[in-house]
Amino acid sequence: MQPFVSHTGIVSPLDRANVDTDQIIPKQFLKRIERTGFGQFLFFDWRFLADGTPNPEFELNRPVVAGSSVLLARRNFGCGSSREHAPWALADYGFKVVIAPTFADIFFNNCFQNGMLPIRLAEEDVDELFRRARVAEATGSPYRLRVDLPAGVVTDDAGFSRSFTVDPFRKRCLLEGLDDIGLSLQHTDEITAWEAANAAPAEG
Amino acid sequence: MPSTPRTLLDKIWDAHVVCTPSGELPILYIDRHLVHEVTSAQAFEGLRLAGRRVRRPEKTFATPDHNIPTTDRRLPIADPVSKQQIDTLRNNCSEFGVRLFDLGDADQGIVHVIGPELGITQPGMTIVCGDSHTATHGAMGALAFGIGTSEVEHVLATQTLRQAKPKSLELRVEGALHPGVTAKDLVLYLIGKLSTEGGTGHVIEYTGPCIRRLGMEERMTVCNMSIEAGARAGMIAPDQITFDYLRGRDYAPKDFDRAVAEWERLPGDPGAVFDRVEIFQGGDVVPQVTWGTNPAQVVGIDATVPDPTAFRDPNERDSGSRALDYMGLAGGTKIVDIPLDRVFIGSCTNSRIEDLRAAASVVRGYRVASTVHAMVVPGSGRVKRQAEQEGLDQVFRNAGFEWREAGCSMCLGMNPDTLEPGQRCASTSNRNFEGRQGKGGRTHLVSPAMAAAAAVTGHFTDIRHWLYR
Numbered sequence: 288m289q290p291f292v293s294h295t296g297i298v299s300p301l302d303r304a305n306v307d308t309d310q311i312i313p314k315q316f317l318k319r320i321e322r323t324g325f326g327q328f329l330f331f332d333w334r335f336l337a338d339g340t341p342n343p344e345f346e347l348n349r350p351v352v353a354g355s356s357v358l359l360a361r362r363n364f365g366c367g368s369s370r371e372h373a374p375w376a377l378a379d380y381g382f383k384v385v386i387a388p389t390f391a392d393i394f395f396n397n398c399f400q401n402g403m404l405p406i407r408l409a410e411e412d413v414d415e416l417f418r419r420a421r422v423a424e425a426t427g428s429p430y431r432l433r434v435d436l437p438a439g440v441v442t443d444d445a446g447f448s449r450s451f452t453v454d455p456f457r458k459r460c461l462l463e464g465l466d467d468i469g470l471s472l473q474h475t476d477e478i479t480a481w482e483a484a485n486a487a488p489a490e491g
Numbered sequence: 492m493p494s495t496p497r498t499l500l501d502k503i504w505d506a507h508v509v510c511t512p513s514g515e516l517p518i519l520y521i522d523r524h525l526v527h528e529v530t531s532a533q534a535f536e537g538l539r540l541a542g543r544r545v546r547r548p549e550k551t552f553a554t555p556d557h558n559i560p561t562t563d564r565r566l567p568i569a570d571p572v573s574k575q576q577i578d579t580l581r582n583n584c585s586e587f588g589v590r591l592f593d594l595g596d597a598d599q600g601i602v603h604v605i606g607p608e609l610g611i612t613q614p615g616m617t618i619v620c621g622d623s624h625t626a627t628h629g630a631m632g633a634l635a636f637g638i639g640t641s642e643v644e645h646v647l648a649t650q651t652l653r654q655a656k657p658k659s660l661e662l663r664v665e666g667a668l669h670p671g672v673t674a675k676d677l678v679l680y681l682i683g684k685l686s687t688e689g690g691t692g693h694v695i696e697y698t699g700p701c702i703r704r705l706g707m708e709e710r711m712t713v714c715n716m717s718i719e720a721g722a723r724a725g726m727i728a729p730d731q732i733t734f735d736y737l738r739g740r741d742y743a744p745k746d747f748d749r750a751v752a753e754w755e756r757l758p759g760d761p762g763a764v765f766d767r768v769e770i771f772q773g774g775d776v777v778p779q780v781t782w783g784t785n786p787a788q789v790v791g792i793d794a795t796v797p798d799p800t801a802f803r804d805p806n807e808r809d810s811g812s813r814a815l816d817y818m819g820l821a822g823g824t825k826i827v828d829i830p831l832d833r834v835f836i837g838s839c840t841n842s843r844i845e846d847l848r849a850a851a852s853v854v855r856g857y858r859v860a861s862t863v864h865a866m867v868v869p870g871s872g873r874v875k876r877q878a879e880q881e882g883l884d885q886v887f888r889n890a891g892f893e894w895r896e897a898g899c900s901m902c903l904g905m906n907p908d909t910l911e912p913g914q915r916c917a918s919t920s921n922r923n924f925e926g927r928q929g930k931g932g933r934t935h936l937v938s939p940a941m942a943a944a945a946a947v948t949g950h951f952t953d954i955r956h957w958l959y960r
């Protein structure tokens with residue numbers, strides 16, 4: 288996994304609550320057996336019109352957010368199915384950070400497994416970020432945020448600064464790009480001992 | 492004996508923590524790992540690339556369900572990409588020594604239907620699957636939750652998972668359900684009260700007399716939809732109903748009485764404390780119908796479609812308006828006046844034998860409305876055979892329903908069973924997200940009896956006034 292330390296990028300505001308994983312990556316693209324190449328299908332049904340051309344109404348298709356890498360969303364982002372295809376699609380599209388007031392649990396975990404940082408900020412801070420993005424975009428320039436993982440802060444260059452917390456273990460895995468399977472396999476002896484102690488009568 | 496009273500969750504959790512390396516998340520042992528074709532290929536590939544094995548193949552069970560046709564099983568799979576995904580599961584299971592309930596196997600079915608049915612799911616176990624409706628298995632008093640593909644790989648390689656302990660939420664339901672009101676209505680009602688994220692970060696334990704009265708399959712319906720309230724897992728303490736259900740099943744413990752003695756110690760101790768408690772009355776629940784594009788957007792059959800502009804929360808207002816737009820509905824419309832094009836009876840929420848019996852009893856002696864295309868997709872090969880023995884397939888066929896082979900089918904429409912754009916469907920599944928059953932399709936979630944009644948009348952109909960023939 289690629290380590291994640293800090294990141295500065297263009298913000299894509301997606302002003303919707305309860306964005307579910309069926310929207311992030313619709314089911315017709317779940318038949319592939321690879322981990323890569325899902326970015327082209329991200330938000331497919333919102334992003335493209337029936338004839339396959341980009342939907343100019345969809346937030347992410349606006350030229351001002353071209354090349355964005357920080358997704359800004361509303362409550363309960365990533366709800367629904369456990370499909371890791373959702374973070375795969377977001378990461379493959381170019382997102383490194385997702386900021387929202389709340390995330391669905393499985394999606395939240397899945398992000399870390401793919402070197403992508405989900406950040407929870409208070410609802411009023413997220414409101415403020417949406418506001419600042421609108422102001423910047425009104426002048427024709429994209430809104431940028433800087434995320435510093437070791438310090439745990441998100442900043443812009445106009446005085447916005449908020450701290451966020453990440454579980455220390457997840458943080459270390461991101462910073463060092465660690466494979467958590469490798470880490471768990473270091474505890475094989477304990478796992479074996481647990482199995483020996485729990486060879487349950489319930490084993491059929 | 493520890494003196495602090497513990498909940499069901501505490502007991503299962505404590506019993507499965509292998510160790511907590513300093514500064515790291517606990518390593519939780521996993522008793523059963525269920526695998527299906529859509530979320531496992533990349534995990535097996537990861538093992539292969541790293542030269543790793545499946546640590547405990549005998550605790551791992553696989554079946555293809557999401558992406559399979561539900562038509563004649565003797566025909567080849569037409570879609571080459573779907574076929575490749577199913578072939579990949581086959582190859583992975585044979586390479587890594589995992590038991591596969593393959594297409595054509597008499598016990599194949601939706602992974603959350605066959606787990607309990609075969610007795611693979613047992614009280615006190617930790618159970619995971621790369622699927623968010625793994626919560627279903629919690630109905631047997633297990634801790635069961637969905638995981639992503641990277642976590643699937645972690646479990647395959649180590650038979651454990653890195654997990655922080657979730658918080659506990661007790662949903663106590665007092666009283667009893669009225670006649671005609673089902674477990675599906677209850678869980679939709681609870682989700683409507685909690686919101687789609689009310690359970691985030693929590694494991695729900697459903698308690699109280701109303702829950703105790705539910706049969707095993709009804710409990711599965713309730714736990715199944717815990718994820719729709721944001722909770723990764725839902726559970727119900729095991730009792731005599733659980734033990735009676737399990738006894739004699741293929742994978743049930745050989746020394747069953749000894750196992751029961753263990754399981755009887757699982758229910759929470761008196762005085763055990765939950766992080767949060769919410770109390771509801773079973774008698775308040777009426778048959779439910781969703782009107783929007785998430786399962787919390789739900790009302791009773793006797794209500795009207797709400798007007799989202801009146802909602803106080805700005806997020807709810809916005810998503811409610813978007814939902815009505817997508818659903819092609821106007822606030823103030825009576826639910827019973829909404830006409831339907833399709834009816835789908837199936838999915839891991841409502842495709843078990845009792846669901847089919849309930850739907851068949853409504854349909855018996857009636858015909859599907861001429862404007863409606865209706866289908867029944869049993870949850871497993873076993874359910875299908877049982878239904879056929881009871882003649883339920885004939886009841887459905889005579890009424891004009893299609894009778895299919897087992898699988899997920901139109902619950903998510905990965906296979907050819909999908910809605911056309913603009914089509915409106917009464918569905919017994921669990922998600923009414925935009926495009927869930929087909930791009931542009933409009934899904935209303937209901938119970939099997941309500942779906943059956945809607946198929947006959949062509950619009951939503953209050954099952955409490957149904958004339959059974």
Ligand code: SF4
Pocket residue numbers: 556557601602603622624838839840898899902903920921
């Ligand atoms: S029936 Fe639907 S919800 Fe259940 S496992 Fe299959 S696709 Fe998922």
